[in-house]
Amino acid sequence: MKPRVLIVDDELPARERLRSLLADLDSASVIGEAANGEDALKQILELHPDIVLLDVRMPGMDGIEAARHLNVLEKAPAVIFTTAYDEYAVNAFDARAVGYLLKPIRKEKLAAALAHAHRLSPPQLRQLAAASAGKRRTHIAARHREGLRLIALEDVQYFLADQKYTTVRHTKGEDLIEDALRALEEEFGAAFVRIHRNALVSVRYLERIDRNAEGQYFVKLQGCPAPLQVSRRMAGELRERFRL
Amino acid sequence: MKPADAVPDRSFYLPDFCTSRAALAIVLIVELTAMLLTLAHDNVNGFWTDLARTSLFLLWVGLAGAGLLCWLGTRLGRLGVARGSLTVLLLITALIALLSMAAYALGRSTLVSDAGAAMLFPADSRSFVLRNVSIGIVVTGLALRYFYVTHEWRRNIEMQATARVNALQARIRPHFLFNSMNTIAALTRSDPALAEQAVQDLADLFRANLSDQRSTITLAEECEVARIYQRIEQLRLGSRLHVEWKIDSLPHAALVPGLLLQPLLENAIYHGIEPQPGGGTVTVTGELAGDLITIVVRNPVTDAQSVREGNRLALANVRERLALLYGERALVKSGRFDAQYIVTLRFPHIERERKSAA
Numbered sequence: 001m002k003p004r005v006l007i008v009d010d011e012l013p014a015r016e017r018l019r020s021l022l023a024d025l026d027s028a029s030v031i032g033e034a035a036n037g038e039d040a041l042k043q044i045l046e047l048h049p050d051i052v053l054l055d056v057r058m059p060g061m062d063g064i065e066a067a068r069h070l071n072v073l074e075k076a077p078a079v080i081f082t083t084a085y086d087e088y089a090v091n092a093f094d095a096r097a098v099g100y101l102l103k104p105i106r107k108e109k110l111a112a113a114l115a116h117a118h119r120l121s122p123p124q125l126r127q128l129a130a131a132s133a134g135k136r137r138t139h140i141a142a143r144h145r146e147g148l149r150l151i152a153l154e155d156v157q158y159f160l161a162d163q164k165y166t167t168v169r170h171t172k173g174e175d176l177i178e179d180a181l182r183a184l185e186e187e188f189g190a191a192f193v194r195i196h197r198n199a200l201v202s203v204r205y206l207e208r209i210d211r212n213a214e215g216q217y218f219v220k221l222q223g224c225p226a227p228l229q230v231s232r233r234m235a236g237e238l239r240e241r242f243r244l
Numbered sequence: 245m246k247p248a249d250a251v252p253d254r255s256f257y258l259p260d261f262c263t264s265r266a267a268l269a270i271v272l273i274v275e276l277t278a279m280l281l282t283l284a285h286d287n288v289n290g291f292w293t294d295l296a297r298t299s300l301f302l303l304w305v306g307l308a309g310a311g312l313l314c315w316l317g318t319r320l321g322r323l324g325v326a327r328g329s330l331t332v333l334l335l336i337t338a339l340i341a342l343l344s345m346a347a348y349a350l351g352r353s354t355l356v357s358d359a360g361a362a363m364l365f366p367a368d369s370r371s372f373v374l375r376n377v378s379i380g381i382v383v384t385g386l387a388l389r390y391f392y393v394t395h396e397w398r399r400n401i402e403m404q405a406t407a408r409v410n411a412l413q414a415r416i417r418p419h420f421l422f423n424s425m426n427t428i429a430a431l432t433r434s435d436p437a438l439a440e441q442a443v444q445d446l447a448d449l450f451r452a453n454l455s456d457q458r459s460t461i462t463l464a465e466e467c468e469v470a471r472i473y474q475r476i477e478q479l480r481l482g483s484r485l486h487v488e489w490k491i492d493s494l495p496h497a498a499l500v501p502g503l504l505l506q507p508l509l510e511n512a513i514y515h516g517i518e519p520q521p522g523g524g525t526v527t528v529t530g531e532l533a534g535d536l537i538t539i540v541v542r543n544p545v546t547d548a549q550s551v552r553e554g555n556r557l558a559l560a561n562v563r564e565r566l567a568l569l570y571g572e573r574a575l576v577k578s579g580r581f582d583a584q585y586i587v588t589l590r591f592p593h594i595e596r597e598r599k600s601a602a
Contacts, residue, residue: 011427
């Protein structure tokens with residue numbers, strides 16, 4: 001059976017070109033198109049393609065971020081990146097390990113990439129994450145019944161670390177993710193603040209600080225009924241920085 | 245030699261005197277000066293004896309001076325060129341005066357019987373010190389001038405090299421080139437006539453980019469280049485890109501440096517339209533008031549803007565070339581106002597005939 005392919009590129013001519021090249025090759029069937037990372041993830045959940053041809057540079061969620069989210073899935077599709085010219089990304093890829101194609105794409109190279117396409121391994125994803133350092137993700141992905149749930153960073157109220165997992169509390173509920181609190185703090189440092197050894201809260205949802213009878217500090221977040229404990233050291237800093 | 249980025253142009257022009265290389269250079273300079281001084285007057289004790297004595301004294305001065313400059317190090321840079329040079333001159337002069345007095349005291353007490361010593365150390369200590377200090381000022385001054393000129397020369401070469409690289413990078417964004425090629429590759433199948441036009445447009449754009457940047461063209465020609473660029477981007481971005489042109493009142497024959505408008509439009513599309521999934525509108529307005537032409541380019545910005553590093557090269561390049569042509573009368577302003585990024589150009593309306601007549 002021919003592999004089922006999803007084409008992801010923000011530019012219509014680029015999608016058209018891939019479509020016609022794939023038609024020529026006749027070794028894969030195109031099952032859909034998407035114009036950005038979010039759209040791509042949505043379609044992947046619905047259509048379950050075997051291979052995703054993923055443009056690196058796209059407005060909104062880019063290809064690298066989409067690929068990182070994809071791996072939350074139990075059965076992630078294989079990924080082949082396409083890029084016109086993108087120094088950091090191209091440098092990060094080991095051509096044999098991660099499939100990527102330079103635009104304008106040659107038919108032979110596309111055929112070879114399709115034949116060797118495979119899903120990204122965790123080390124490769126870490127490599128990608130490192131290569132796009134300084135570029136914050138726009139979303140957090142959590143494993144979910146339907147496969148994966150995307151949580152926009154603006155909706156995240158806090159991250160709470162457990163022994164093994166991290167809980168992300170957001171405006172639409174709660175999910176478990178595998179990202180470590182320290183890595184999250186590094187990535188989203190400006191918009192979040194560490195209030196305790198195990199909690200990273202969104203600055204935009206900070207409401208007030210309370211102190212209970214035992215002298216412990218708690219922070220109240222907008223839309224969260226339960227207060228979160230604040231370490232003594234951070235309480236003073238929070239008050240000063242955010243005038244709580 | 246330190247790498248250029250370690251201490252940018254704040255560094256003082258003097259080399260680092262803490263190195264053994266510098267000490268060797270000092271010894272060489274001292275020996276040459278000693279030779280010059282010995283040759284310049286009668287050698288009562290014979291040439292070699294006089295040379296040895298002069299060398300001995302000058303080595304004191306030279307190495308003590310190098311030690312002093314080594315110790316001062318980067319502190320001189322903070323004073324600026326003029327005050328730093330004056331400080332060095334004063335310090336070296338003071339050092340020479342001190343060492344001269346010490347040498348005089350030592351020389352008179354130990355070498356007093358020697359006839360040559362009487363000649364070397366006159367009865368009046370002041371004339372001895374004064375002579376040494378005067379020679380010192382002249383030699384130090386010359387040395388400072390030498391260091392300054394070589395430093396400026398080296399910096400000039402570095403600046404020229406950087407400017408050349410910057411100019412090249414400002415011309416064509418690789419991202420744009422490869423994406424356009426990809427678009428054309430797609431069009432050759434789906435719409436060969438459009439592909440043909442795109443190739444012609446790309447050729448015209450490259451010709452404009454490769455032409456001598458110092459040459460001037462008319463405003464109408466420059467607007468045409470910008471429109472050609474827009475046509476290429478339109479193929480790629482489709483309905484995401486809107487460009488509104490309000491330039492009817494601009495004088496067509498006005499003289500401008502080539503690539504004045506196109507790089508600004510390119511920046512506006514690259515930073516303002518491409519990062520937005522829904523696209524947006526770039527507005528180009530132009531007007532003539534009195535003899536001043538004003539052109540304003542606006543593009544929308546979002547908070548996610550910071551994700552794409554700003555390329556200020558193009559803007560710096562436009563500013564530089566307008567200033568080259570119109571000097572103080574040209575103005576380039578840019579900044580973010582609410583949700584828009586606005587670049588304003590203002591320059592005098594001059595046409596070719598009038599310019600050559602003036």
